[in-house]
Amino acid sequence: MRIDELDAKIVRLFTEEQRMSVLEASRLLKVARATVQARLDRMTGNGVIGRWVPQPEPRAFGFPVVAFCFLTINQDLGHDAVSKALGDIPEVIEVHTVSGDSDLLARVAARSNSDLQRVLDIMMATRAVVRSSTVIVLNTHFEGRTLPLLEAAART
Amino acid sequence: MRIDELDAKIVRLFTEEQRMSVLEASRLLKVARATVQARLDRMTGNGVIGRWVPQPEPRAFGFPVVAFCFLTINQDLGHDAVSKALGDIPEVIEVHTVSGDSDLLARVAARSNSDLQRVLDIMMATRAVVRSSTVIVLNTHFEGRTLPLLEAAART
DNA sequence: GCGATCCTGAGCAGAATGCGCAGTGCATGT
DNA sequence: ACATGCACTGCGCATTCTGCTCAGGATCGC
Missing domain, CATH: 3.30.70.920 (Lrp/AsnC effector binding domain/regulation of amino acid metabolism (RAM) domain)
Structure with missing residues (x-):
């Protein structure tokens, strides 16, 4: 599925600040709220965003x-x-x-x-x-770091 | 950190239905809304809930x-x-x-x-x-499945 | 040119959130 | 037995967000 930079920016916003609301995100990105809603619905619908749940550590x-x-x-x-x-x-x-x-x-x-x-x-x-x-495992440097890959895919 | 069954039930609710609201969760679990809020704040604060973000797949x-x-x-x-x-x-x-x-x-x-x-x-x-x-990897049977472990820890 | 698709800005009712507060039950320590 | 601390409760209030709808405009491929 095709990802564009707006998709990646939306995911980045909600990743960096999990208290982000759709309304606030639309303000920061200077797009309509319905657009952010639609992008999120599309990405969750086709599995680009797989899980959006509290991950116990x-x-x-x-x-x-x-x-x-x-x-x-x-x-x-x-x-x-x-x-x-x-x-x-x-x-x-x-x-x-x-x-x-x-x-x-x-x-x-x-x-x-x-x-x-x-x-x-x-x-x-x-x-x-x-x-x-x-x-x-002696030391975990990072894990679950899929956002950079999403952003790389958005640029192509 | 100590986890009890209520903690585990809260995490399970928000895991199984990511559109769950704190209010709805408090109704289902028959506890006060403030209690669910406090548990979530505590668990996110001390890292039991690590990330609660859209995970790109x-x-x-x-x-x-x-x-x-x-x-x-x-x-x-x-x-x-x-x-x-x-x-x-x-x-x-x-x-x-x-x-x-x-x-x-x-x-x-x-x-x-x-x-x-x-x-x-x-x-x-x-x-x-x-x-x-x-x-x-030829086939992924499951991954990121930490909820059962949290529930096991809650029972002890 | 034309249709399909996406984005926009707006509105509205309903719902959830953040916050505060007093009261209560329970365990702990003295 | 008593005081203390702590978590849970039930309530209210103002603010904010969501879900939904709709008409108009922009863009793109054919």
Whole structure:
């Protein structure tokens, strides 16, 4: 879908100041309020704006440890069944099927490094996971930074 | 920070229906409006609710390919300088310092598999990255799913 | 030229917000 | 038992925003 600079500016405004109102945004951008409304409706409608919700931050409520786990799964079950089983574990934040040596890549949160061990054990206990290889995140420089890409797409 | 069930219910309401108003939420939960306001202020204040912004979805505006890149960096520069250099590339969505064989883990978006090659070349061209090993995401089962963890934390 | 599409400025009723305030229930510490 | 602090409650008020509509004007492709 085509994005123009106005779209990007609207998203930037609502990103930088989440108390922004549609009316206020229209004033700042010097366009009609209905225009901002229409752009937002269009972008939310076709998925350019996926989620616009309060994102709980695990590190802020007792889960400061993040790790990425490469999983080799039980092929008898299939990817979907395994990802469903992993979905029942609240510590599992994210699951992808990936290329390469492993089958799945999962992002998990934990209370501590030893608690991470507990989470890994839970994953193995589902019998869906045969082998796992874990990489621990030591420092997050940034994440979820999709706005620059949107702005780059707007300029083309 | 301590989270209780009311906190989790509030976040769930605003997550499932993003047009939810504070007033409507207070009616549904049968608590005073001021209580919902106070809980939201508290959670946004101490970071439990990190971002509450429109999240652009790269796949919806021309970047359907996602990959995770393990990077070995030029040690002379240091992690921060390298992550800053990577931050200038809009296709780089996320950067972590990680344990294990590699130094950094980056999530990148691209227009296609061959476009991914272009992005990798840009990263290498910064001279900050010495070696890279890439895993392509074939299918995303879920991501950003932190609400179940918040609810689990609320029950303890 | 002509239609389709988008933007504009305006209006209006309804709803939500920000703010303040006094009262109440509950746990804590003395 | 009592005082203190804290969170929740229910209420009201002025202000602001939203959702919706509509007619007119600009732009673009054909």
